[in-house]
Amino acid sequence: MKFALGILIALFAAALAVSDAAAQQYPSRPIRLIVPFTPGGTTDIVARVVGNRLAESLGVQVVIENRPGAAGSIGAEVAARSKPDGYTLFMGHIGTLAVNPALYAKLPYDPLRDFAPISMVTMVPSMLVVHPSLPVKSMKELMAFAKSHPGALTYGSTGAGGTPYLAVEYFKVIAKLDIVEVPYKGAAPMTTELISGEISLTITGIPALLPHVKSGRLRALAVSSAKRSAAVPELPTMGEAGLRGYEATAWYGIVAPAGTAREILVKLNAEVISSLKHPDVGNRLKSEGAEPGGSTPNEFAAFIKTETARWAEVIKTTGVKQQ
Numbered sequence: 098m099k100f101a102l103g104i105l106i107a108l109f110a111a112a113l114a115v116s117d118a119a120a121q122q123y124p125s126r127p128i129r130l131i132v133p134f135t136p137g138g139t140t141d142i143v144a145r146v147v148g149n150r151l152a153e154s155l156g157v158q159v160v161i162e163n164r165p166g167a168a169g170s171i172g173a174e175v176a177a178r179s180k181p182d183g184y185t186l187f188m189g190h191i192g193t194l195a196v197n198p199a200l201y202a203k204l205p206y207d208p209l210r211d212f213a214p215i216s217m218v219t220m221v222p223s224m225l226v227v228h229p230s231l232p233v234k235s236m237k238e239l240m241a242f243a244k245s246h247p248g249a250l251t252y253g254s255t256g257a258g259g260t261p262y263l264a265v266e267y268f269k270v271i272a273k274l275d276i277v278e279v280p281y282k283g284a285a286p287m288t289t290e291l292i293s294g295e296i297s298l299t300i301t302g303i304p305a306l307l308p309h310v311k312s313g314r315l316r317a318l319a320v321s322s323a324k325r326s327a328a329v330p331e332l333p334t335m336g337e338a339g340l341r342g343y344e345a346t347a348w349y350g351i352v353a354p355a356g357t358a359r360e361i362l363v364k365l366n367a368e369v370i371s372s373l374k375h376p377d378v379g380n381r382l383k384s385e386g387a388e389p390g391g392s393t394p395n396e397f398a399a400f401i402k403t404e405t406a407r408w409a410e411v412i413k414t415t416g417v418k419q420q
Contacts, residue, residue, distance in 0.1 A: 123183050123361050127158040130186045130351075133172025133193055134255065135165045135283025139221055139302030139387075143349050144188040146381050147218055150372040165283055168256045169193035170205060177211035181356035183365065187212065190349045192259055195404035199412045200257055208405070212352040213362055214397035216369040217390035219382055221347045222322035223264050224306050224329065226315040227298040228291060236319050236338035239298075240272050247275040253287035253299040254280050257417070261287065263408070264300035264321055264345040270415045271340050291315065302347050303328055303386025321345040328386030348404070350390070350397055366394055 128151075132144045144161055152159040164172030169192050176187035187193075194208045206212075225236070231250075233239040243250050254262035262278065269276055279296050281287035284305050290296055292314045300321060307328060309315040319338045320326045323346070335343040351369055353362060370391040372378050379389045392400070 123364065124155055124157045126184065127160055128155070128184050128186060129160045129162045130188055131172050131176045132161055132163050132188050133165060133169035134163065135285050136163055137288070137305065138255070138284030139260075139305045139347065140188055140190050140349060142304045142385065143219055143221070143382070143387065146378055146385075147351075147369070147372055150375055150378045151368055154368050154372060168197060168200070168259050168262075170197060170201070173197075173208075174205040176352075177206040177354055179354050181213075181354040181358075183353065183357055183361040185354060186215070186365070187352050187354075188218075188349060189352050190260075191347050191404065191408070192263070194350070194352070194401050196263060196408045196412070198405060199409035200417065208401065209398075211355050213355050213357050214394045214401065215351045215353055215362055215365050216394065217348065217350040217392040217397050217400065218369065218373065219349050219387040219390045221302045221304065221349065221387045222320045222326045223260060223300045223345055223347060224303045224310070224317050224326075224332070224386070225268075225298065225300045225319045225321070225335070226291070226306050226310060226317050228294045228296070229313070229316050230294055231297055231316075233318070234316070236333070236335070236340075239318060240274065240339070243272075243274045243276060248277060250274075250276045250297040251279050252276050253291055253296045254278050255282070255284055255287060255301075256280050260345070260347045261299050261301045263411070263415075263417075265298075266415045266417055267343065267345055267411060268300065268335070268340065271343055300345070307386055326386050327383065348390070348400075350392075350401075352397075362394055 130144055130148050132141050134140045148159040148161055164175050173193045179185035197204055233242050252265045310317045317332055319335050320332050321335055323344045373389040373391045382389050
């Protein structure tokens with residue numbers, strides 16, 4: 098009995114030694130960071146800004162791999178089913194990590210069970226923008242126009258579960274408006290169609306829209322956050338514009354497949370936080386309208402649980418049909 102116990106203890110100690118050695122050598126090859134949407138959207142922009150800095154600090158290439166589809170579920174499933182060795186990471190966001198469980202009856206992954214949180218990366222307010230041909234220059238004028246032309250306005254979304262979809266549906270319920278959804282496969286094609294005047298409006302992350310607002314190709318009316326954005330301080334919040342209680346701030350964070358060694362998670366957490374504190378990253382995110390984050394894995398896990406509960410209530414309120 099004592100002999101068997103001694104063998105078990107020795108094997109356990111050996112396993113810990115191997116795990117610790119692997120963590121010390123990590124990383125020794127390129128890391129892929131899966132983005133569950135097409136290039137050009139806010140998730141992709143944030144991933145590339147942070148990924149570039151992580152590559153410099155870790156000394157290995159960080160490859161951005163876009164896996165769009167099904168409101169981010171396709172990329173999330175690929176990440177969740179990947180080997181938990183620290184070489185596949187996932188740029189999660191409000192939709193994939195908190196909204197989809199309430200929106201979809203069946204998901205191919207479980208955000209809480211299948212992922213190990215590493216760190217919050219950034220909070221990103223969204224911005225409501227319209228095509229300049231629309232005869233409105235404020236939220237008050239937009240709501241009045243929509244009420245006098247029910248069903249005439251269209252909005253672009255990236256599919257059920259995406260930020261534009263939830264943000265506009267929430268807006269429609271609070272303001273009692275009839276605006277028709279036009280779904281796209283990603284933020285980039287949606288924005289292109291909005292610029293061309295094929296759709297009337299959208300609400301999505303500031304980073305994806307700001308260059309087009311500055312160029313005059315789109316007109317911004319409000320931001321979705323609880324307070325004004327430093328990137329566009331002249332824009333009122335949706336609450337200031339008369340939609341009391343409205344808030345739809347997107348957030349983004351990095352997770353790894355569940356089962357990833359704690360030592361690797363701790364190292365990645367330290368590297369992500371360090372990257373966010375680097376002036377190049379912080380200034381770039383702020384210039385895009387994003388606020389750099391940073392958290393412990395436990396803090397991020399608790400935040401995801403809180404957001405999951407909050408958006409479940411929003412989805413219930415809006416009456417959005419589960420897919």
